Each structure stands twice: as structure tokens, then as C-alpha cells.
Amino acid sequence: MKHQNISHFRDIHLHAATVQQWSQDYSQLSAGSSESSLMQLSTEHCHMFLEQINQRVVQNGVAPRERMCFAVPINVPGSVRMQGRDVDDSSLFFLNGGEEFMFHMPTGMQLLSVTFERETFEQALAQTPSAKEIGVLLRQPVIRVSHKRFAAARRRLLSMFSQAMTSEAPGGVWEPALEQAMLDELLQLMIDPACDKQQRSPSSTRSFIVEKCHRLVAAQMLSAPSVIDLCERLQVSRRTLQNSFHAVAETTPLKYLRSVRLNGVRRTLMTTRAAQLSIGDAAAQWGFYHLSHFAAEYFELFAELPSQTTRAAIPG
Structure with a gap:
């Protein structure tokens, strides 16, 4: 049906x-x-x-x-x-x-x-x-x-x-x-004969770098690694890291990784009730400890303040 x-x-x-x-x-x-x-x-x-x-x-x-x-x-x-x-x-x-x-x-x-x-x-x-x-x-x-x-x-x-x-x-x-x-x-x-049946499309090094950084930041919520930390973990230069994020996501490593964490806070807010978890505690779970800075960055990305985000809108 x-x-x-x-x-x-x-x-x-x-x-x-x-x-x-x-x-x-x-x-x-x-x-x-x-x-x-x-x-x-x-x-x-x-x-x-x-x-x-x-x-x-x-x-x-x-x-x-x-x-x-x-x-x-x-x-x-x-x-x-x-x-x-x-x-x-x-x-x-x-x-x-x-x-x-x-x-x-x-x-x-x-x-x-x-x-x-x-x-x-x-x-x-x-x-x-x-x-x-x-x-x-x-x-x-x-x-x-x-x-x-x-x-x-x-x-x-x-x-x-x-x-x-x-x-x-x-x-x-x-x-x-x-x-x-x-x-x-x-x-x-x-x-179709025009489709190469033997084609191989390996993952690019730049994409690997971005995806590895994404997963590391998502996994280490409380203590998100810095750009320098990531360079050391992946054994790449800062320039290589910068070029990788620009090519794959058209942004800088700092903005990308901060956005991933801000999205993590937003999902947390939307899957919890205000009585269960405060905005400050949700932010801290994702490594944001200065509430005024966090609120400004959240507003810049989503065009709304954390206090304006609907709570428990998504099933947890």
C-alpha cells in the first residue's frame, strides 16, 4: 500500500x-x-x-x-x-x-x-x-x-x-x-556500454582528513580537539588541513568543527525537555563553557538563540 x-x-x-x-x-x-x-x-x-x-x-x-x-x-x-x-x-x-x-x-x-x-x-x-x-x-x-x-x-x-x-x-x-x-x-x-564496468573511485586524502576530524570531534564531545591537536593526530600540516576543509566543505577547519559541535548542542536541546537539561549543561556536553560566546555562535549559525530552539521536538 x-x-x-x-x-x-x-x-x-x-x-x-x-x-x-x-x-x-x-x-x-x-x-x-x-x-x-x-x-x-x-x-x-x-x-x-x-x-x-x-x-x-x-x-x-x-x-x-x-x-x-x-x-x-x-x-x-x-x-x-x-x-x-x-x-x-x-x-x-x-x-x-x-x-x-x-x-x-x-x-x-x-x-x-x-x-x-x-x-x-x-x-x-x-x-x-x-x-x-x-x-x-x-x-x-x-x-x-x-x-x-x-x-x-x-x-x-x-x-x-x-x-x-x-x-x-x-x-x-x-x-x-x-x-x-x-x-x-x-x-x-x-x-550502458558507455559506463565503465571496471571503474574505481578511491576516497581522496582531503576527504579522509575532513571525515576523520569530523568523527574525532563528534566522539570527543566534552574536550573537542583543537586544530593543532588534529594536525598532530593526523600527522598533517596546518596548511594541508586548511586546504582539505576548503576543498571538501568550502569552509575553514575551525568553522566546520565548531558547526559540528553547535549542531550537536541543537540536537541535544531538541531531544530533551528544559526540565531535564539546561541550555548551559547541553552546551557544556559539547565543550562550550562560555555561555555568552556560545549563544552568539549559535545565533550566527542558526539565526536563532538557544533559548528559542524548540525542546524535545525530536524523539530521543
């Missing part, structure tokens, strides 16, 4: 928590009020969503288990990294169910995600003449395909998604055809 909804948000954490089946956090990196849209459609064997966010965001989490997860960038308006790989406007994203991921999404990017039950996808794959080659290709999180074919497939996928979202016919009538059409479009992209 079809389940669909269209949501608009003024907070990326509520947006992230509303995406069905996905266990993930979004962290806002660019400054200003957040505005985003999320359209979701679930059928018997597939879940699809179309999202767009007006801020630069880093997404990290775990892909839904027992699923095969694809995503199609609708536009690529800035620097994009998926699992440390550079992305262009003819790249298909892929994650295996249960796989950890980190995705750097630029301001204004629109993304269509299509996730199949593993059994459904593997049955369809087994019927293609290039099943073994595609299996090898699916070891890559970023698959570069024919630019011309990708543009056409993107239009068709968007059209099918939009029609399904607005259809008033009973889901049982068209759901199997939609699922099969989505599968066919994605498989055809990878079967």
Missing part, C-alpha cells in the same frame, strides 16, 4: 528525523535560517524521497539494513563528496544496507533517493545479462555513468516519482509497475 507525504521544515534536524528508514544526522555548515522540503513515497518493496535544503549540510549515519540504496543528484550546485569521492552531475550514488556513510551536500542541492528491498533488487539484477559486471560496479559508492543517458534517466525518474506522488489510483494498480520502471532505469544506467 502506498504511503506518501510532503513536508517543509525550518530545521534540518527535524528534516533528518523525518526521513523514513534512515538512521542519520544532518549538520548545518552554512549560516542562516534553514528551509527544506522532503517528499516521500513508500511502496511494498521500495522507498523514495526527494529532498532539497537551502543550506550546506553534512549527512552521516547508517543506510537502512537489508536494502540497496541509490541516489540521483538532480543538480550539483557546489562541491559534493559522497564517501570521500568527488561527485559530478552524471554520478549515481550507491550504498549497501547497513553501511556507514558521510555525504557533503552543497547549498540548494536536490537529491532523489530510491531504496529497494535487497531481495527485490537482486531478483531484478539476476535477470540482466551483465549481472556479474554490475555486481562489481556496486562495490563503488559513486558510479560515473553516461552523461547523456544520465540526464534522460534523471528526467524520467523525476517524472515517475512526481506522477506517483499525485496519483489517486489505488496503489496496488500501479505500484509494481513503478517499482519495475525505477529498477529498469537504474540498471540501464549501469548496463
Whole structure:
């Protein structure tokens, strides 16, 4: 049976928590009020969503288990990294169910995600003449395909998604055809002779540095490492660190890592009640001990004071 909804948000954490089946956090990196849209459609064997966010965001989490997860960038308006790989406007994203991921999404990017039950996808794959080659290709999180074919497939996928979202016919009538059409479009992209079946896209050193720093700061909440500490831990120069963050996230290490911690405070506030945890204690959990400085930095990033953040809006 079809389940669909269209949501608009003024907070990326509520947006992230509303995406069905996905266990993930979004962290806002660019400054200003957040505005985003999320359209979701679930059928018997597939879940699809179309999202767009007006801020630069880093997404990290775990892909839904027992699923095969694809995503199609609708536009690529800035620097994009998926699992440390550079992305262009003819790249298909892929994650295996249960796989950890980190995705750097630029301001204004629109993304269509299509996730199949593993059994459904593997049955369809087994019927293609290039099943073994595609299996090898699916070891890559970023698959570069024919630019011309990708543009056409993107239009068709968007059209099918939009029609399904607005259809008033009973889901049982068209759901199997939609699922099969989505599968066919994605498989055809990878079967196409113009798609290199042996391609390898290693993670860049710069992306590795940024992701390692992100995880270290998130893990060491109370005593966040400084930029100098991170340089020593990763055995890289300050210039290398600076260049890495500029290339991957279009910002400085200091701003990026402070934003990750500020987003951590915001998630904490939104999953607790004021009677449970004060703003000061929530800030201290993420290494902010000077409340006036913290409030100013929080306001600069989110365009609201910590006291204006809605408490316990997300299930803890």
C-alpha cells in the first residue's frame, strides 16, 4: 500500500528525523535560517524521497539494513563528496544496507533517493545479462555513468516519482509497475556500454582528513580537539588541513568543527525537555563553557538563540 507525504521544515534536524528508514544526522555548515522540503513515497518493496535544503549540510549515519540504496543528484550546485569521492552531475550514488556513510551536500542541492528491498533488487539484477559486471560496479559508492543517458534517466525518474506522488489510483494498480520502471532505469544506467564496468573511485586524502576530524570531534564531545591537536593526530600540516576543509566543505577547519559541535548542542536541546537539561549543561556536553560566546555562535549559525530552539521536538 502506498504511503506518501510532503513536508517543509525550518530545521534540518527535524528534516533528518523525518526521513523514513534512515538512521542519520544532518549538520548545518552554512549560516542562516534553514528551509527544506522532503517528499516521500513508500511502496511494498521500495522507498523514495526527494529532498532539497537551502543550506550546506553534512549527512552521516547508517543506510537502512537489508536494502540497496541509490541516489540521483538532480543538480550539483557546489562541491559534493559522497564517501570521500568527488561527485559530478552524471554520478549515481550507491550504498549497501547497513553501511556507514558521510555525504557533503552543497547549498540548494536536490537529491532523489530510491531504496529497494535487497531481495527485490537482486531478483531484478539476476535477470540482466551483465549481472556479474554490475555486481562489481556496486562495490563503488559513486558510479560515473553516461552523461547523456544520465540526464534522460534523471528526467524520467523525476517524472515517475512526481506522477506517483499525485496519483489517486489505488496503489496496488500501479505500484509494481513503478517499482519495475525505477529498477529498469537504474540498471540501464549501469548496463550502458558507455559506463565503465571496471571503474574505481578511491576516497581522496582531503576527504579522509575532513571525515576523520569530523568523527574525532563528534566522539570527543566534552574536550573537542583543537586544530593543532588534529594536525598532530593526523600527522598533517596546518596548511594541508586548511586546504582539505576548503576543498571538501568550502569552509575553514575551525568553522566546520565548531558547526559540528553547535549542531550537536541543537540536537541535544531538541531531544530533551528544559526540565531535564539546561541550555548551559547541553552546551557544556559539547565543550562550550562560555555561555555568552556560545549563544552568539549559535545565533550566527542558526539565526536563532538557544533559548528559542524548540525542546524535545525530536524523539530521543
